[in-house]
Amino acid sequence: xxxxxxxxxxxxxxxxxxxxxxxxxxxxxxxxxxxxxxxxxxxxxxxxxxxxxxxxxxxxxxxxxxxxxxxxxxxxxxxxxxxxxxxxxxxxxxxxxxxxxxxxxxxxxxxxxxxxxxxxxxxxxxxxxxxxxxxxxxxxxxxxx
Amino acid sequence: xxxxxxxxxxxxxxxxxxxxxxxxxxxxxxxxxxxxxxxxxxxxxxxxxxxxxxxxxxxxxxxxxxxxxxxxxxxxxxxxxxxxxxxxxxxxxxxxxxxxxxxxxxxxxxxxxxxxxxxxxxxxxxxxxxxxxxxxxxxxxxxxxxxxxxxxxxxxxxxxxxxxxxxxxxxxxxxxxxxxxxxxxxxxxxxxxxxxxxxxxxxxxxxxxxxxxxxxxxxxxxxxxxxxxxxxxxxxxxxxxxxxxxxxxxxxxxxxxxxxxxxxxxxxxxxxxxxxxxxxxxxxxxxxxxxxxxxxxxxxxxxxxxxxxxxxxxxxxxxxxxxxxxxxxxxxxxxxxxxxxxxxxxxxxxxxxxxxxxxxxxxxxxxxxxxxxxxxxxxxxxxxxxxx
Numbered sequence: 154x155x156x157x158x159x160x161x162x163x164x165x166x167x168x169x170x171x172x173x174x175x176x177x178x179x180x181x182x183x184x185x186x187x188x189x190x191x192x193x194x195x196x197x198x199x200x201x202x203x204x205x206x207x208x209x210x211x212x213x214x215x216x217x218x219x220x221x222x223x224x225x226x227x228x229x230x231x232x233x234x235x236x237x238x239x240x241x242x243x244x245x246x247x248x249x250x251x252x253x254x255x256x257x258x259x260x261x262x263x264x265x266x267x268x269x270x271x272x273x274x275x276x277x278x279x280x281x282x283x284x285x286x287x288x289x290x291x292x293x294x295x296x297x298x
Numbered sequence: 299x300x301x302x303x304x305x306x307x308x309x310x311x312x313x314x315x316x317x318x319x320x321x322x323x324x325x326x327x328x329x330x331x332x333x334x335x336x337x338x339x340x341x342x343x344x345x346x347x348x349x350x351x352x353x354x355x356x357x358x359x360x361x362x363x364x365x366x367x368x369x370x371x372x373x374x375x376x377x378x379x380x381x382x383x384x385x386x387x388x389x390x391x392x393x394x395x396x397x398x399x400x401x402x403x404x405x406x407x408x409x410x411x412x413x414x415x416x417x418x419x420x421x422x423x424x425x426x427x428x429x430x431x432x433x434x435x436x437x438x439x440x441x442x443x444x445x446x447x448x449x450x451x452x453x454x455x456x457x458x459x460x461x462x463x464x465x466x467x468x469x470x471x472x473x474x475x476x477x478x479x480x481x482x483x484x485x486x487x488x489x490x491x492x493x494x495x496x497x498x499x500x501x502x503x504x505x506x507x508x509x510x511x512x513x514x515x516x517x518x519x520x521x522x523x524x525x526x527x528x529x530x531x532x533x534x535x536x537x538x539x540x541x542x543x544x545x546x547x548x549x550x551x552x553x554x555x556x557x558x559x560x561x562x563x564x565x566x567x568x569x570x571x572x573x574x575x576x577x578x579x580x581x582x583x584x585x586x587x588x589x590x591x592x593x594x595x596x597x598x599x600x601x602x603x604x605x606x607x608x609x610x611x612x613x614x615x616x617x618x619x620x621x622x623x624x625x626x627x628x629x630x631x632x633x634x635x636x637x638x639x640x641x642x643x644x645x646x647x648x649x650x651x652x653x654x655x656x657x658x659x660x661x662x663x664x665x666x667x668x669x670x671x672x673x674x675x676x677x678x679x680x681x682x683x684x685x686x
Contacts, residue, residue: 244351244571244583247651248486251494262638265655282411283487285353285573285583 161209163192163255163275165230166202166222173202177225185218186210192275205232205275235276236291238269243288249280301594303340310344310591311675319344321669323662324503324590324601331602340598345669345676348505349522349587349661352498352653353573355484356464356535357582358394359420359562362457363431363450365389370443372433376400377419377450379430388441389433392461393419395572395582408577409482415580418572420460423452425567458562460524460570464534466586468506468541468554469610472497472630472649474642477616482577486652488615492642495612496650500658501605501632505588506554508601510547511686514591516679521558522587522665524570527674528560530588532683539684547600550609550629554685558586569661585657587665591676608632612642 168177173196181187187210194204208215219229245267249258257273258280260266280289313319320343322330327346331339363375365388375384375391379399382391395417404410422429428449437444452458473496475481475488482488486496501507509515519530533539534555541553562570569585592598609629618625630640635649668674 244654245656246352246583246654248496250648251487251489251496251650260638260651262636265636265651265659282409282576285575285581286571287413287574 160212160215161207162215162272163205163207163232164219165232165235165276166204166206167228167230168202168204169226170200172226173200177222177227178204178206180221181208181218184221185214187214187218193277207275232271232274232276234292236271236274236278236289239288239290242286243267243284244286246285248285249283249289252279252283254279301596302337303595303598305344305591305593307591307593307676307678313344314669314675315672317670317672319669321345321347321666323659323666324348324508324603325659325662327598327601328502328604331598332604336595336598336602339602340592340595343592343598346508346590346592346601347587347662347665347669348503348508348590349585349658349663349665350466350500350504350653351569351585351657351661352500352583353575353581354462354465354584355396355581357460357462357584358392358416359423360390360392360457360459360461361455362390364454364456366443366446366448368442369440370433370435370446371438371441372435372446374434376432377429378414378422379432380414380416380419384433395420396579398580405577410577412574412576412579415572415574417580417582420562420582421567421570421572423458424562424565424570426451452563459559460528460562460565460584461559462534462584463557464536464555465558465584466505466534466556466588467499467552468510469549469608470498470552472610472612472635472640473615473619474612474627474647475616476614476643481616483615484575484578484581485615486650487576490616492645492647494648494650495630495635495640495642496652497610497635498652499610499632500653500655501608501636502603503655503658503662505586506556507548507603507608508590509588509597510543510549510600512554512683513600514593514597514679515556515588516683517681518677519588519679520674520677521589522585522661522668523558523560523565524562524585525566525568525664526560526564528558530679531557531559532681533557537683540686544607544609546603546607548603548608551611554683556683569657583654585661587661589665589669589674589676605633605636606631610635
């Protein structure tokens with residue numbers, strides 16, 4: 154299973170209006186032999202495209218694919234720029250782990266602290282509402298809340 | 299019944315004052331009793347400190363905001379637009395932590411986020427923030443003022459105490475959802491088909507698991523409350539004096555509760571946090587730590603409780619709980635819950651904590667430090683809490 158291969162990364166892509174209607178993402182597989190899983194995708198009324206995508210495969214192929222996307226004016230943002238935890242606010246209760254779909258938030262069974270792994274996070278935003286002390290923050294996509 | 303070891307609270311206090319008392323946390327005591335046995339542990343240890351940090355919905359602030367002549371007897375009081383209970387004398391009022399802001403959309407768009415309520419007002423006051431006071435009243439010959447609106451701070455309040463009618467549940471339900479849709483409860487979000495089991499309490503660190511028959515904890519017991527000194531006022535509301543118990547005396551249901559009080563002005567917002575529970579409402583997470591004097595080997599035995607000894611009842615919050623059906627799906631140990639996986643109705647499910655165990659341990663350690671430094675001595679309970 155590709156989804157179990159070692160290298161995987163979640164990125165957030167934005168497509169300008171004249172690119173959002175073209176087949177670009179499928180070329181990640183056709184040209185670079187990468188596998189992907191689209192976590193979230195949206196085309197706004199202004200025809201801007203937004204996509205959160207998890208990519209699996211060879212690290213070099215991943216870098217080449219990102220260059221390909223940039224050549225086609227697709228902006229690539231690491232997901233870590235989209236979500237953060239306020240360490241001063243978090244009380245490490247663990248309630249967020251109930252709904253975190255990618256297990257980016259998990260309780261360390263030894264320290265009993267809630268560990269946040271941004272590499273696993275898909276920035277779905279569910280934790281921002283579940284967290285009782287509002288320690289998780291997702292930055293809005295192009296000002297859309 | 300005679301004991302091999304007997305100590306009194308005044309003897310322990312004398313040792314605390316001379317810096318000789320041996321104080322350990324409930325977590326440390328588990329290992330000590332296991333290694334040395336209860337009699338030797340009772341000889342060596344004077345005080346065991348416990349701790350918990352969890353949302354405790356039956357909490358609030360009793361306050362007096364002082365007069366601003368012409369004087370007033372307020373009949374409606376709000377703080378930052380959160381309604382307080384004002385059916386008390388003149389400028390006394392009580393703010394409950396679960397009261398949402400008056401303009402909160404509640405669950406109109408389900409699940410509601412309940413961003414701000416009584417608990418958040420209390421935390422804001424502790425953080426030194428100014429809070430908007432709004433009052434209204436009918437007028438009398440002795441109280442001519444009809445309205446008052448101004449900013450207040452904690453330092454400016456005449457009196458502000460945390461007065462919690464029901465805290466520190468002895469044990470608690472493990473919540474699952476057997477229906478086919480997600481539900482949002484005071485025990486957190488519960489996925490359908492019992493895909494997660496949410497649990498509260500700090501287990502072997504929790505105060506009332508360490509004194510299951512309330513032999514030392516009673517009215518007048520001095521405690522750690524929200525980072526300051528507080529007191530137990532007696533049994534909390536819904537206290538169950540006669541629960542079913544395990545062989546070592548631990549209740550198999552929620553059972554005992556405490557009513558507590560402390561001066562808010564000395565408290566630390568790190569241990570008093572306003573919380574918003576998705577789809578349910580507002581609440582207050584409170585840090586409570588209770589010292590248990592090791593008066594004899596029985597108390598050493600009780601405080602030697604381990605997470606594996608604690609059995610917690612699993613209940614369905616999808617159908618049974620809302621309908622008031624007391625069915626218990628089974629019991630799981632706290633140790634199993636901490637592992638992150640438990641078996642419910644024959645299949646494995648994720649165990650999700652709601653009580654911060656790291657903060658609970660911090661409370662127990664803080665209390666231990668206070669006692670070791672000689673700043674905090676123990677008190678004798680003046681009235682027992684019924685528990686058998």
